Amino acid sequence: MKNVIVFLRPNCYFKTKEALNEKRFFAMNTKEVLGRGREHVSFTTGEGNNEADDKIYSRTFVAKKMINIVVTDDRLDELIDVILSVNSHGAEGDGKIFVTPVDSCIRIHTGETDEDALI
Template identity: 40%
Template sequence: MKKIEAIIRPFKLDEVKEALLEIGVHGMTITEVRGYGRQKGHKETYRGSEYQIEFVPKLKIEIVVDDSLLEKVVDAILNTAKTGQVGDGKIFISDITDAIRIRTDESGPDAL
């Protein structure tokens, strides 16, 4: 099993969610996060004053999938979250040793 963490632009969530549903991903966790990478924030103007926004609002999607779905999930996120501009986000992939569904005690891929 793999855990996929994707940091995306907030307005891309609906497109990403629909693409994941189409390939059979039924569960995900969404967290509102703030941070920066190479873009190092941006400047905004409010009432004539310019100020620096260091931490840009993003969404973090967390999904745990069977190894067989990994490539499809990554492709779906890449194809729907990409705008081609700095700040599109990142995808991180980790190994998961086990998952347990609390309600039924199922474990491994059956728990997903």
């Protein structure tokens, strides 16, 4: 099993969710987050502020959506393909996907474990 954490542009969230539903990826957690990657984000007030003020604004965090999905190993590539197909625009800030292993999963209600707990 893998834990997939996706950071994407907020305006791509609903298209991503719809595409995931079409491919039967229903179980997920989402959050609104603030962050930034390596791209340089520059904001100015337009009021002619000095360079020192502009440096403060150039480090501003950007709104993103975070999606967290735990998936079986055999569906990982399919999940990543769906996410990339909706969110890859060839521009900085398109987002990022992190994949980490999941050692165990337990459904509290039934006591089912691992892949049985995901289905």
